[in-house]
Amino acid sequence: MAAPIDRPGARWGVAMCHGFSGSPSSVAPWAKGLAARGFDVEVPRLPGHGTDWRDLEGRRWREWTECFEEACARVAARNDVVFLAGLSMGGAIALRTASRLPVAGVAVVNPGLGFYDWRVRYIGAIRHFLRTTAPIDEPAAPEPVGDEGDYPVTPLAAVYELRQLFRATDRALPKVTAPLLAFKSDADPVVPPSSMTRILRRVASDDVEFVPLHESPHVATRDREALLIVARTAEFFERCAAKAAHPAVGA
Template identity: 30%
Template sequence: MIQNADFKFAGDRRGVLLIHGLTGTPAEMLLLGKRLHREGFTVHGVQLAGHCGDEADLLATSWRDWYASVEQAAERLRGDVDHLFVAGLSMGALLALLLAAERPELVDGVGVLGATFRYDGWNMPRIARLSFMLPLIKSLGFARKRVFMEEAPYGLRDERIRGHVSSAMQSGDSALAGLPGNPWHSLADLHMLSTHVRRRLERVRAPCLVAHAAEDDVANVRNAYLVVSHVKAPVELLLLHDSYHMITLDRERRLLADRLTGFFARVAGAGADSQPVLATSS
């Protein structure tokens, strides 16, 4: 049964829509949401269709359903604010980019956090690296019950936080820590989403802050450089050297939150005609 796990914080006329990753939950965006709200932003952590339930709930949805969750939430939030920003983690980063590409009138800026076009990090097994085969497997109806189980370090360099997340995942509370594994058919949809977004990156014109772990265990940093090199928008690149994939929860979560909050504040304050300077930070 799907639980309601989204969160909302009322603030000023600057809104931020936060998007979690595949098999994840809004909880992985909560600390970031609280930091943004302390600076006055109105924040909504959206819950993607099929998430915060069991594997059957997730498998009943596709990437188009996940994107529809984002688009509908953005439309609602945009009616309450003068500036709308969107930030996503992992697959959520792809959905954020897709919204900016497809609905530019809605989006004033994008936080691209640990973008995952491919599972090519140093801790990924062969099946994850061969994800391009999964859409064919899904189309043939094979392997519906197969699951790619996550393994330590679970995208977290901080051992204390890793322990908390691992315990929550094994407890079965999918609204708190998400599912412990990724169904193959859902990974197939992620691959289809990835292809769809890559073909539309040049449509992204809203300023982007691209943040990625330099030693990402799930998605190699080349995923971040793909965004930097293809979007037709001003970009700031933040490389994090003491985190793994889950950068909203890991050791540099405060640095990330500060940088993203400042980035959105500058864009909102500068107005539509001003553009941030391309920058690389370490």
């Protein structure tokens, strides 16, 4: 276990968001790694997730974002500095939240903003005729860290809500001014590279770090580069906190 960062008197918190149809277990190594370094980390279970796929079927995207913002408020109440983090859809939610709330920094892993499957553009109609689809398959981690918590099927009504969330996030990106750390897997069967390209092009952050992941699939937070993600995130947040505590003259 790594030693906590030395920061006398300062309390740093992280609100972290899991991905679509998953659960907090998908980001557990990331959360636990930051907690071991002294961060106060909270990972809320989004409505409709971590229970039964039928529960996800009836949820709306604003329920997910409101749940995460409530977690942010709790973290802010306990800490002096607040950071956001998210995986996949959780990355989109973290970015949208950063456009609405004052935070010291944001870290995202394989954030979603679009889809590989062209049929999603017709999801508004398809969801009325087809109830579910099979989840996207990806290779298992070489050293799995617990159960990822995914559902055996994906309700298309929820995919429609996911698309609406991505659209809302895209519109909000120009309002994201917090420092951004972005990780992207070279081989990601779930989120296309265009999502990251658009995020990096549209955010207003003047402090952006991009870290390619060469050995991880989509859920990189549970794969062989999980420790790298923890270490780079802790270093980035530490630098952001120092910058927030000692802003440049005229900033």
